[in-house]
Amino acid sequence: MGTRRSDHRDTPADLPGRLAAHLEAFVVHLDRERGRSEHTVRAYRGDVASLLRTVPGDDLAALDLGVLRAWLAAAHAGGASRSTLARRAAAVRTFTGWAHRTGRLPTDPGDRLDSPRARRTLPAVLRADQAAELMDAASSGAAEEDPVALRDLALLELLYATGVRVAEVCGADVDDLDRTSRTLRVLGKGGKERVVVHGVPAERALERWLAVGRPALARPDSPPALLLGARGGRLDPRIARKVVHDAVAAVPGAPDIGPHGLRHAAATHLLDGGADLRHVQELLGHATLSTTQLYTHVTVDRLKVVHDQAHPRA
Incomplete structure (x- = not known):
């Protein structure tokens, strides 16, 4: 299973040659050496390009803490959100850490750069009954064996059963699926592979898709x-997101969510069912437990059950 990265070597035409070369080298570093996701590479490339346009005299050596602070201040004055400012600062x-290590900067001015922390908020989550209604509706839509409907059902079942990211499921190949053990091998952030499991409903949806829809x-x-997409190419994550949004929109009272919302629902419902947080961490492919804690929560009802079972004075 290989990486399926796009070519990021499209440096902005308005950057002077020397600064453009630094940006290109940094992008290659992120992509090939650090193994950052395509989304992260694209975002960092845009942020650093924006910064380099403000460097005095088009000389990277002029990049100091004052330039960094002025650039962030201008973004703040322009209405950038806390999360955007935090990402730009990161x-x-x-970039400055890499530039210092590679001898492009004599010091690392970014080491002293402060920025507002992004507010961490939990996304809306489907209730378990809403998730069941979503899958029932998708299954009914696939009853006529329409290949696109069969694919959409397999997509929805896999996203909810495994908690994988939309890019991970769209990047998976047929050979990554082990139908005997009901597992799927995916390539996550940083090029890290992991194996996720799914249940019988997802396996049935996959069986119909592979037997009828995909051919x-x-x-x-x-x-x-x-x-696959409708034209026989690899399913585009943008199409997958639309499939999820449209399917969830048909469920009465359901929040407006996309694939990440299904990922959050999968983790939440696992925890509600008694799964260990570290097992959920492994399923989601999070590097740290704190990230899992951000994207999952235990409902009040679950807390009450645990309290009633465990506390001596419940």
Whole structure:
């Protein structure tokens, strides 16, 4: 299972040659050496390009703490949110640290750069009954064996059963699926592979998709992708997001969520069912437990059950 990265070597035309070369080298570092996700590479590239446009005299050596602070202050004055400012600061700190280590800067000005912390908020989550209604509706829509409907059902079942990211499921190949053990091998952030498990409903949806739906959409030049688009290419994550949004919108009272919302629902419902937080961490592919704690929560009802069972004076 290989990485399927895009070519990021599209440096802004308005940057002077020397600064453009520094930016290009940094992008290559993020992509090939650090193994950052395509989304992160794109975001950091844009942030650093924005910073480099403000460097006095088009000389990287002129990049100091004052330039960094002025750049962030201008973004704040322009209405940038706390989360955007936090991301931009993280991007330029990564850049200046790399530039210092590679001899492009005599010191690392980003090491002293402060920025507001992004407010961490939990996304809305489907209730378990709403998730069941979502899958029932998708299953009914696939009853006529329409290949796209079969694919959409397999997509929804996999996202909810495994908690994988939309890019991970769209990047998976047929050979990454082990139907005997009901597992799927995915490539996560930083190029890290992991194996996730799914249950019988997802396996049934996959069986119908692979037997009927995929052969109907596949073409001689189709990739080995597990999920295909309507024209026989690898399913685009943007199309997958639309599929999820449209399907959830049809469930009465359900919050407006996309694939990440299904990921959050999967983790939450696992915890509600008694799963250990570290097992959920492994399923989601989080590097640290604190990240899992951010994207999952235990409902008040679950806390009451635990309290009633465990506390001597419940």
